[in-house]
Amino acid sequence: MSALQRIRLVAAHEGRTAVSLGLWAARRRNGVDGGAEGFGYARAQASLLYSLVFVSLIETAGMSVLLSGFPVAHLITLVIDVYAVLFVLGLQAAAVTRPHTVGPAGLRVRAAARLDLRIPPELIASVRRDIRFPAAKPADDVLELPIAGQTSVTVELTEPVGYRTLLGAPRHARTIRCHADDPAALVTAVRALLPAQEPA
Structure with missing residues (x-):
């Protein structure tokens, strides 16, 4: 991928972040429509980011x-x-306004304006509440999206799904670990999509 293409990807990310500020001011969320239910994940990082804003204002x-x-x-x-x-x-605005969603089309796992991964229900093998504090580099087929250094939900897939990094590098994941403010509610909603619900 050329340098110009990478610059365009970063600019697109900046654009989505800017749009998120507008959505945040309007108290709206992206993707929560058509029967999809949103599940936030921004609460754990809020105090850190607001502290950074305060320090930045003092420095200014x-x-x-x-x-x-x-x-x-x-x-x-x-x-x-x-x-x-x-x-x-x-x-923070992007994390608040772009929640994970669960609906008829499946699970949509997001990481603010950086990643938006759609997973059809038929590819979901299992989902569970799973508190982890990732430190080492994950395996090649594992996608980890920690918030404040932790993940709380693990989704196992029947086959890998493709996605791209912020700079456009292609990747595939068969295991996805993400964070949710209410992991139990997210797990329950995803399990309701499966043909046969897993035991709690």
Whole structure:
């Protein structure tokens, strides 16, 4: 993949993040329609991201005072600082407005504006609540999407599904580990899609 294509992918990610800020302000969520139910995963990271925003605002005010006598440097720093604040808020907004969803079309596993993986019901072999704190690099056929360093739901598939990384590299996963604010509710909803429900 060329450098230009990678730049386009990153720009598309930035665009989705910006759109998420608008959805967040309007209290709307993406993909929660057509009978699909949303399951959030952003709660665990909220305090960390809001702390980063607070620190960034303090740093912005401090730099404004320090660079008050240097208008060009002050303007450049201000633009960078405002972008940083909006970026961090956008990360949280994207996580809030792009939840995992379960509906007639299957399971949709998401990671803010970075990943949107659709899994038809017939490919789901099992799903379970499974608290993990991943540290090492996962196996090639495992997709881990931790929030605040943890995953709480594991989905096993009957065959691998394909997806692309943020920079467009193709990958396949047969096991997907993600986080949900209410993992039990997500597991129950996914099990309801299966032909024969698994024992609780």
